[in-house]
Amino acid sequence: MFTASLFFTITNYLNAQASSDYQVVKTKYYTSSTPFHAKNPKQNIYLWNAKHTKRLHNLKNYPNSFWTRAKTVTLRKNNKSAIYYYVAGMTPHGTPNLYGYVWRGYLKPGYNPNYKVWNGLDINYFLSNKDYQRYIDQSPSQNLSRKVLHLFPNARLSLKLSKLTAYGSTLTDFQKQFSDVLMVKNANYAFYNPRGKVTSANQKLAAIKAAFDAQGYNQQKRSALNGYQIGIYYESNRQTGGVLSYDDGYYAGVTVAKPLN
Known part of the structure; x- marks a missing residue:
């Protein structure tokens, strides 16, 4: 021994x-x-x-x-x-x-691809449109994003357009890479909670849909946006009743546009 x-x-x-x-x-x-x-x-x-x-x-x-x-x-x-x-x-x-x-x-x-267990990931480090789409499809924090994408069934998710949306880019910034840019301010405001009130994902969705309808983009017209791309950014915090986190330095919202190339 x-x-x-x-x-x-x-x-x-x-x-x-x-x-x-x-x-x-x-x-x-x-x-x-x-x-x-x-x-x-x-x-x-x-x-x-x-x-x-x-x-x-x-x-x-x-x-x-x-x-x-x-x-x-x-x-x-x-x-x-x-x-x-x-x-x-x-x-x-x-x-x-x-x-x-x-x-x-x-x-x-890249991130760990098991997005079912992840929330609040930095949009800058997704690798592709497919990678970002997988995150939106799986992450618990992306419930509202999934619902909003369904409003535009024929627009393809774009990571590039999503980043411009998250950065709070100006129309001029968008037009350097896209045409026919559709941004509806009231729709983007609806991603946030009104002061003193927490709204659910369905309530936010109804307000977003109403804002597009008011701009003349009802469901029929939204469904006709073939060849368009869609950018979206939103993060919810499940621990605080779905309140959007303002700490990440990005802007919530959605933008629809046509790529220049």
């Missing part, structure tokens, strides 16, 4: 010594928190400490999470180099202290 114990101790020591031979030869920092997720959420993928001597977390234990990159480091050992990301874990339940270094080959860009 003593011999086995001694062998185990020496082996662990030698493994630690070998791992500590990793050298940082290059570091790059980032100003934006680009999200990544595991290519294979069922695979053992470890976050390491800076010296690559200790496993801190296993990504397999956080299958619904995504990981934001703060910096990239190039590690060298025995004349071989590998690029690692220093990441912070973002979980649906806000699990703290998920930090570490992970080989970049284990990750792929």
Whole structure:
């Protein structure tokens, strides 16, 4: 037993010594928190400490999470180099202290695609129209967005147009990339709660629909908008009765337009 114990101790020591031979030869920092997720959420993928001597977390234990990159480091050992990301874990339940270094080959860009468990994601980091559509289709915070999109059954969701809407862009900004821009101020106001009152998604939808009707865009005309694209941004907070959060710095609303190209 003593011999086995001694062998185990020496082996662990030698493994630690070998791992500590990793050298940082290059570091790059980032100003934006680009999200990544595991290519294979069922695979053992470890976050390491800076010296690559200790496993801190296993990504397999956080299958619904995504990981934001703060910096990239190039590690060298025995004349071989590998690029690692220093990441912070973002979980649906806000699990703290998920930090570490992970080989970049284990990750792929974008949010975790299981949007059923996610709310309030930054619109800037969706990868495509399809990605943003999946979020709207699945996220609990997008109930109103789904209802509004149904008012325009033949308009295709556009991430680019949605970003312009969220940024509170001017008509001139829209016209640089789109034509026949349809923005109805009263419809966009209806995404918000009136002062001192919380309105439900259905109440907001009725007000949005009424605003378009008043502008001459009834359901028949809305359904005839073939070849148009639609941009939308809205986030609700289920914990506060569906109140729109004003803290993210974006504007709620919907815009319909034709792309120039």
